[in-house]
Structures are given as structure tokens and as C-alpha cells.
Amino acid sequence: MDTDHSSRAVPSVAIYARQSVEEDQGFAQQIADCEEEVRRRGWLVVGEPYPDNDVSGSAARGSKTYWARMLKAFDAGQFDVLMVTEVDGLTRSLTDVLGIRPPRRDIRVVTVRGGIDRQDDDYKLKQLVLLAEREVKIKAQRAQRYARERRAAGHPSTGKASHGYTWVTAANRDQAGTRYVIDADEAQDVRKIFTEFLSGAPLGQIARDLNSAGRKTRKGARWHTSTVRRIVMNPLYAALLPPSQGSQPHDLAIIDLAACTPGAWEPLVECDHLVAARDKLAGVKPDHQGTARKWLLSGLAICAVCRQPVRSARGRTHPSPRKDGSGTTPSQRYHTYRCVNGHIMRKGEIIDEFVSEVCIARLSKADTLDLLAPKPGTVDVRVLHSQREALGGKAQERAQAARIRQGDRGRCRGSARRPQLRAVDAEIARGVAIDSLAELVGVKDVRTWWHREEWPFARRRSIVEALMTVVIHPVGYGKRITTLEAAADTVENEWTDGKKKAGTHG
Structure with missing residues (x-):
């Protein structure tokens, strides 16, 4: 470089400190030494120290690190000597050493420990860095071997546990070395x-229900469609450890469940339910949360005139002036159901209340258990699961043989079984889809069960859909329906079991 660093009588010194793990105490000790x-x-210290916290000494250091700032300061002639505690605190890469010695630069490096001074001889510095590089490679090989053994035993890598689990530190693990334990509060959200979702609720509606119930993500944020989708797609909740995706961006959608390793922790959901949930979302782009239904009958009830589904809307009152001349009462907005073809527009609250009462009355009858009878064409999930395990096992055997003997050609033949696996997954999804009425078993007070606050809104919609088709009739301009008796005269319920068709009184 053109800058002359040899003209100063007393050397000016810059202090550099580095550590791979973020720890303020370690920095303070290095700088003090x-x-x-x-x-x-x-000698004389110039400027502030250059501290690289949580920066590896063996990886490339970018332009935003203090290492890069230190090099620029030297090029600008701001100091003569670079002081570090020891060689490991400087670097573990010979490439960095070549960047501070001729012909690129001629930085005099002095260490507090180890007796290094490049002014005398930089041979020792290079030797120590080469030894550090070798140590890094040995540690990396050991880490790779440990990672393979850990993964084979079903233990996840170090990191934040998914919502519903708590990470167990090494000092607190049991004899089996379990890394994940269930967080009882968060597990409620996951289940x-x-x-x-398996009862038919859309992702956006599930997120809306969680937010309405005051539930938060681990970071204290609101739930969104994307966060709900990630949970539904995550194999960890069925105690399955997915294969590593290397340096590519992590994508839950491309994980092959057949390639997962059984995890060494307790699952939060059944494996078949995970398969069913993932199958429902396969190839489906996430929906915006705004598509979630806000009202009980939106998209479910139909217009009595055109038999088209009704939509929810917001109406506004238009009050007349008061007789005493004091003006009008404030205009108010209210929930309505409207026909897309303009045949009806009805206030929704009273209709929702009426339909809820009809559902409670129907589910309180003695023949309620008949609603839970096995449906024709029910699949045997156990048999399907055995078929899936057999296909997965064969696929893994083929993949292993391919890696050993035949390379890519063998992997291509093994992939021929993937369509078979997808077909079995689709059947499992059909077989384990949760019946909206299944919770009725053992329920004695249906009214309390229906109105309980913690019950998701989407479940009420799924039960209405399972029981009936609601037909809303027009009532004429200016007529107000304010009682359940009046609603019964204008709302018809067609039962979906075919055994009964309700008239105007349900």
C-alpha cells in the first residue's frame, strides 16, 4: 500500500476482538487484556476497538463486519499495529492471514499470548493459523458424524422448538436425551x-378464531393464514424428523414423509391426521385470511327464490326525523344476508339465532347417535397405513441401494412409487377427516356445549352444513323480523339425512 506506517515514533495500536458465540463478558476480557x-x-491506542461478536473465524467476513472496518482504517493510515489476545481471536483462516501480509498489506500483528509479532517473523503466525484451520476441519467432521448419529436416534438439531413444544437443554434432558417436551398451553393451539382444519374449517377462519380467543403465537403476534398453514404442514407435530434440506430455503411442502425419521419425543397429533392435513393442502396456494367466514350462514344458506348461496353484507339504518323536531337518531350498521341476484336482504342476527336453536333442538333428540353411525364406503385407515409404511419402506430400500450401487438411475426408479404413496395419502385423508358431530358422544347438555366460548366459530358452521340446508325466504319491503317465532315463518331447514324435511317451523 502507499500509506507509510513506519514514520511514527510511538506505534499507534488498534485492538481487534472476535468470538464465535455472542457473549459480552468475553469481549470485555479480550479488550482489557x-x-x-x-x-x-x-504504545498508544487509537480509536475504538473493533469487536466482531458472533462471527466465525473460519468463515468469510463480509463488508459489514468490524474486520472489514479495521482493514479500511489501516489502509487509511490510522494505526500501525493490530493487537489481539491470541491467534484464534484474530482468525482461523489462512486466507485472512494472506490479506494482512504483503503484497496486499503489511499489518504488524501482535498477540498478548503466544509470543506472536509479525515484525520479527510471521512464520509462527502462519503455522498457528494452519493448525487452527485443521482443528476447524476436524471439529466439522466430528459435528457431521454427531449430527448423523443424533438424527438416526430421532433427535432434532439445536434451535427453537416449534409452537407447542419446549426445547430441553443438555443439563435437563432425561436418560433418553429427549430434546422436545410438550408445552401444555401452546399444545392446545396446535391440536x-x-x-x-380436518373438520372442514378454512385456514383463515382458524386464524380468526384463535385471534378472537386471545391466543397469540410464541412471539406474541396475531395468527395469520400462513402461520396456521405452517403448523398443519409440519411433520414434527406427528413426531417425525424431516431430512435435512441443506443450504436451500426450508420448505415444508416438499418434505417426503416416507423419508422422515421417527422422532424421540411425544407427538401432538396422530400421523394419519398429519397425512390427511398435508394431503388437503398439497398443491394449494395459501388463501388470504380475509376469505374466512365471519357469520354463521354466509355461503351455506340459500335464497328460496333462486336457490343460490347467500352472502353476508353490512346494512345501514336510515332513521326518520323525530316528531319533536330534534333531528334523527344516529344511523347504525347491522349484519345482513343478501342474495347475489337481489331477491332477498335480511337481518342476519335473528336468523343465526334461530338456526342455532334449531341445531340445539335437533342434537338434543334421542336419535342423535344415529347421526354418528359409520357412513357407507368408510375406509379402513389401519390397512391404508400399513400399505403406506410398506411403500415407504420399499422406497427407502431403493434409495439406499441407489446410493450404493446405481446413482441417479436407481433414484429415478425409486421415485416411481411416489404416485402410489400420494394415492394412499389421499385415501387416508378421506378416512380420517374428523366428523363435525363426533364430539356429541357423551354430551348431556347440548345447549351449553353449543354456546361454550372456547368453541371455534368454524365448528358451528361445519355442524350446520352437516345437518341441514338453510333456505331463507323474502319477507317484503319494510317488514321487520325481530322474534324467533317470526323467523321460523320465513326460514326453512332441509335436513341432509333425507329422513325429515322441516317446514317453516324447522
């Missing part, structure tokens, strides 16, 4: 998400 050595030598 360097400052003490500078005072002992009678509810799977239950509601």
Missing part, C-alpha cells in the same frame, strides 16, 4: 388447528 499489553509496551 489488549489495553493492558499496550500500556505495558508504552385445535388440526381438529378444525
